[in-house]
Amino acid sequence: MFRIRKVPDARAPSNRTAVAEAQAILRAQFPGMAPDDIDALPGRLEDPFTHRFVAELLVAEDARSHVRAAAVMLYDPELAFAFLDMLATTPGASPGRGTGGALYERVRLEAAALGAKGLYFECLPDDSETSPDPAIRAQNAARLKFYERFGARPIVGTAYETPLSPEDTDMPHLVFDGLGRHDLPDSERLQDIVRAILERKYGTLCPSDYVAEVVGSIHEEAYALRPPRYKGTKTVAAPAEMRRPIPLIVNDRHDIHHIRERGYVESPIRIKLILDDLDATGLFVRHETRHFPDRWIREVHDARLLDYLKSACAEAPEKTSIYPYVFPVRNATRPPKERSVLAGYWCIDTFTPINRNAWPAARRAVDCTLTAAEAVLGGAPAAYALVRPPGHHAERKTFGGFCYLCSGAVAANYLSHYGKVAILDIDYHHGNGQQDIFYERADVLTVSIHGDPSFAYPYFTGFRSETGLGCGAGHNLNIPLPETVSPAQYIDALDQALERIGEFRPDYLVLSLGFDTGRGDPTGTWSNRPEDFRRIGALIAEQGYPTVLVQEGGYRIRTLGANARAFFDGLAGGLGSAPCPNAAPSRTANAPAPRRWRTSVRPEDPGRIRALVAATDRFSADEIEIAVELAQERITLGRASGYHFLFANRGDRLEGFACFGQIPGSETSWDLYWIAVQPEQHGQGLGAEILRRVEATIGRAGGRQVFIDTSSSPAYASTRTFYLRQGYHLAAELADFYRQGDGKAIYAKALSA
Structure with a gap:
């Protein structure tokens, strides 16, 4: 089992490890390559201007997050072509099967997503005249046979294979992969592409007269793709359209947590209603929930809170809920020992109960959300964790507001090991859990649009003046709104939130998705209708950030499904028009930031x-x-x-x-x-x-x-x-x-x- 992900830079700890392991593979598989070229990989990822290419590193990692294959792809946005600089697997593994094959398919998908009108790369020749060594020639033939399955074949009829010195052998072919949708370009554009490859990649090796000779050999109708040479190979389909199905991970154990008291609106019917409407859209593909170790939860929640929740839920009487009713406002340093009284030590309100099923349901919700984060790391532009109980009111040391574990914060912290993360909370209520957990961190930006705490739960947080502390100063933005807000005013607030996120330039976005901003919701006062949710979804998706969506509130049964469906219609459409799906805009833009x-x-x-x-x-x-x-x-x-x-x-x-x-x-x-x-x-x-x-x-x-x-x-x-x-x-x-x-x-x- 392995996953393939893009490594945006070498700043985050997991990214530094991945880059180092990828460099080790490249050194082992390309011993003749200049060491400086491999050493320069981290800088190439972050500096497209010096090398005049946008560089992308894609890695295939095993279950222990060790890199088993790596590919470096270069992209020129002006000429709209991609160049596969290197693709290598760990020594002993075949590049044409398993990990290497899956990695090349992902390279094709990334090239198509960037808008490349073709993927180019070099392959050594497979004929005896230019590759005299039978052993080397057999290896070359195996590679060309593999790539031919994808429709990628050498360009013939040019001087690209001209030796630099008379004694040189095994000069590479320039291979073209049209990604199932593009033909070879006209001669003028192909000349520009070949010049870019030779001058930028081989500038220290190829003298200017050599480059001029090769480029000058490209004449209209004189070049073509070499006819297929290897019969009996199964053709691989073209890369899928970028409007791919959205991974959907549903908490299959949510319904064990069912509080039947009158007025408890956080009920299992919420999930069914959303699913009924979403299943008809064809926008989603179900993913099985993976189990993740507790350490990811302990990184964001106090271990004592987790121990209490786990043990108190396990010890709760069958079919009985325990509600907090005593709170330690006088002496928080001396917690009581009785479980029912201790509930108030860890909870922020009187309506979030402890019972047998609260912990297992909340724990499963975390697994669903981390599964969605894994899908995004693996290349999905967006993934949706449809979970309950919700989580965004659970702080580092407290639970409340129907929330026990802050699933979105766990996912954000998990993704922060691979890059910068922004959390956008669009639930009607302030995302106090995420704010509290990341308040003194600069690698995770928290933004919340919510009802003003003067009238809206949780009342004690969500003020504009709360902007972060220490190194997190300036990395928390609250946008509290009045009780009566028009859809247009809400969009203005969303624009402000997205502007701040754009300044932060995250690698990943976690969206705390609440539908309780909808008209008539029993816990809210705003008036968003399905058409407004459609616009909200589109605006968020158009930013182009790989996004984990985590279900939070939304309690009006009559309109919940319609609002969810409209939101995801907008989201799917926005994903199709995003500047670069699965990449933060800053990674692919040559223009300065706006x-x-x-x-x-x-x-x-x-x-x-x-x-x-x-x-x-x-x-x-x-x-x-x-x-x-x-x-x-x-x-x-x-x-x-x-x-x-x-x-x-x-x-x-x-x-x-x-x-x-x-x-x-x-x-x-x-x-x-x-x-x-x-x-x-x-x-x-x-x-x-x-x-x-x-x-x-x-x-x-x-x-x-x-x-x-x-x-x-x-x-x-x-x-x-x-x-x-x-x-x-x-x-x-x-x-x-x-x-x-x-x-x-x-x-x-x-x-x-």
Whole structure:
């Protein structure tokens, strides 16, 4: 048994191990290859600009996560072709069977997903004239026979096999695999592709006149694919369309956990209703649930909580539920010993019971979610764990809200061993479990859209001011919304959440999926209908992140199935239009990251503001600290500070910002306190764009005029000119205001109503 996964980089511990093991296989199987080329593999994965190729490493791992085969594929997005640089299995294994064969099929699938109009690679010749050694020739023939099964054959009629030196033998063929849907390109495009291969891959070996000779030999109608040579081979189908069935993992033991008390809405019928609607879509393929060791749960939950849940559930009376009713608010360091009283030590509410079946049902839900995570690691663009009981209210040391184990957090932590992870919680209630578990971590971003804790469970978490601690500062985003929210307002909040996730650039996404934002849900107050869920699913899928979906809430029986079906219709359509299925957009884009705008102030912003303002080389140390203090005051006091911010970011870099606020005592006048951009952005229009956005914000708030103070000294001449060009006029000038010879120039602009 093995799995095949993409290794995006060598930063995460499991990825570093996989890269090292892949390098060992490549060294063993390609002893003549320059060691530096293999050593450079980690850098090639993260730096497409230097090598002018996007590099992808695919590995086949056994049950113990040891690499048994590895492939390196290069992709040129401009010429839209893929090049299989290397494919090798552990010594002694055949590349044409088992692991190696499955790995090549996955390479073809990845090439098709990237949009490649053909996969190219090199194979040594299988004829006696160019491969005189019978033993080597037999190996070459076996490889070419294997690839011919996929329709991949050498391109003949060019000088690609020309020896670099007269004594050279076994010069490789250039082999073309049309992926079952593409023909050989025209001569001009093939020339560009061959030039790219020879210059970028063999630039140190092939002199320019040799490259010119080979490229010049490519003439229309003079080249073709070699006719099939190996009879009796079974042809392999073309790669499947990228709208593949979504792996569906259902908790087959969920119904043992059935609380029959009146008003307990988290009932087994929820799963049946969702399945009834989803089974008719044809979008899913069922996967068997695998069992995973407890260590994955213990990495996110306190071991004492797990021990309590396991033993208390096992000891609970048959067909009886124990509800927490005493809570240790006075002395949490001295837990009681009686099981029924101890429930309150670990639980956050009075309606989440302990009974015989709570633990086994919750434990199975974790296995389902980890099975979905495995499917995503294995290449599925998305996988759905349809589970109950839900999990997103279970914190590291507590359970509650119908939740016992935070399945989504367990999956996110599992995936974090292979790359960066973002959690997006779209349940009506705050995902306090995920927030608590990852609050001081920077490798997992947690984002939650939910009802404001002033009226919505769990009441004590989910505030905007909760942004993370320590190295996790800035890695938790809460978007609390009021009781009445229109679908359009909800989409605006989702856009904000996806924007923050885009800045984080995760390798994987875990979606805590709640349908309790639907109209009429007994636990919610919002009004999303099926058409709204369809749009929500599409927007999330269009981001292109490999996604594990974990079922959380959703309790209105009449509409639950329809809402779920609409969501997954949208999700499936979005997967088809995603920029690169099964890859974060940042991995395949040669263009720089898009500019992002936001108004929230994060803990890391004061430091970034200090660096930006200092980089302009226009402000004194005191002025720089004032800029920092304004941001810190906004973080501390929120809107009560009176300071508003606008940030322009590109990736993790702050490109520009503005700070503004309403003048105390005035109903219509506002001050622009700060506006600054990075030095390289001067004259590029960013400052003007920031100012336009600030003015629009002020206008929406009822402001009718903006005032800006600056220095009248010669050093600020360009700043004053900038304000004049943006429609401001000099309203007043106070001589010697800052110091002798340095006055204050006050500029003003009236805003249209």
